[in-house]
Amino acid sequence: MTDCILLIGHGSRQEDGNEEIRRFADLLAEHYPDWLLETCFIEFADPLLGEGLDRAAARADRVIAVPLILNAAGHVKLEVPEQIEAARARHPGVDFRLARHLGVSETTLGLVERRLRDAMQALSVPDPRTTGVILLGRGSSDRTANGELARLGRWLYEGGEHELVDIAFTGVTHPRLEAVVRRHSLLGMTQQVVLPYYLFTGRLIERIEQQVARLRVQYPQTAFALADYLGFEPEVFALIAQRVEEARAGQAMLECDGCPHRAAAAHHHHHHHH
Numbered sequence: 001m002t003d004c005i006l007l008i009g010h011g012s013r014q015e016d017g018n019e020e021i022r023r024f025a026d027l028l029a030e031h032y033p034d035w036l037l038e039t040c041f042i043e044f045a046d047p048l049l050g051e052g053l054d055r056a057a058a059r060a061d062r063v064i065a066v067p068l069i070l071n072a073a074g075h076v077k078l079e080v081p082e083q084i085e086a087a088r089a090r091h092p093g094v095d096f097r098l099a100r101h102l103g104v105s106e107t108t109l110g111l112v113e114r115r116l117r118d119a120m121q122a123l124s125v126p127d128p129r130t131t132g133v134i135l136l137g138r139g140s141s142d143r144t145a146n147g148e149l150a151r152l153g154r155w156l157y158e159g160g161e162h163e164l165v166d167i168a169f170t171g172v173t174h175p176r177l178e179a180v181v182r183r184h185s186l187l188g189m190t191q192q193v194v195l196p197y198y199l200f201t202g203r204l205i206e207r208i209e210q211q212v213a214r215l216r217v218q219y220p221q222t223a224f225a226l227a228d229y230l231g232f233e234p235e236v237f238a239l240i241a242q243r244v245e246e247a248r249a250g251q252a253m254l255e256c257d258g259c260p261h262r263a264a265a266a267h268h269h270h271h272h273h274h
Contacts, residue, residue: 016202
């Protein structure tokens with residue numbers, strides 16, 4: 001059986017972010033030269049998901065769709081399965097499998113910990129107990145997606161010496177970055193590290209950079225370090241390979257417990273491959 005791996009990016013209004021995903025796909029192809037690869041986007045960029053599924057189906061007997069998404073919310077739980085169901089109807093001879101999103105794991109924890117160490121080096125590594133850490137995610141109306149970030153923040157706290165490790169969101173839900181920075185400042189943190197939990201660049205990364213620049217002016221007594229997003233790291237490539245192998249083995253599934261989209265998904269008869 002021939003497989004085609006379909007990488008599904010979110011898509012950005014900023015073309016730099018879309019180009020970065022395409023470059024990422026090229027590097028992934030170098031890591032795994034035996035893979036047939038296609039790339040598509042959920043929104044804002046071409047090819048869109050439906051066309052991507054059709055392209056992949058034209059090249060293989062089995063399509064393994066891999067969402068390049070850290071925290072699964074409506075796009076991954078509803079829109080992607082819906083599009084895959086439609087592709088199954090268009091291509092009845094092709095086996096479509098939806099891999100699990102990248103999620104929170106020891107792999108992503110290790111990468112975030114390295115980002116934190118690098119940021120501390122940029123701050124000349126004073127006492128971590130007076131350095132607040134803020135793990136910054138996209139934010140969602142899906143409480144399970146927000147909970148994934150909270151879980152990662154807890155793991156980060158337990159594995160280090162920082163007395164304050166908090167989460168914040170760039171939109172949709174709270175707390176926002178400015179509120180958490182204010183809290184850390186009131187609690188005596190002389191340094192603060194902002195860790196964006198994002199895979200690729202885009203408009204939100206630019207906004208985060210602008211926010212941190214304003215915060216440096218607003219809190220001149222505080223040293224700020226802004227870590228890089230996750231991007232082109234070996235751990236990310238390895239995690240994608242793991243998700244592909246899980247899907248091949250029939251182990252892929254979404255973590256929907258407690259998810260407010262679950263009832264809607266059942267109503268729309270979405271079927272995840274198990």
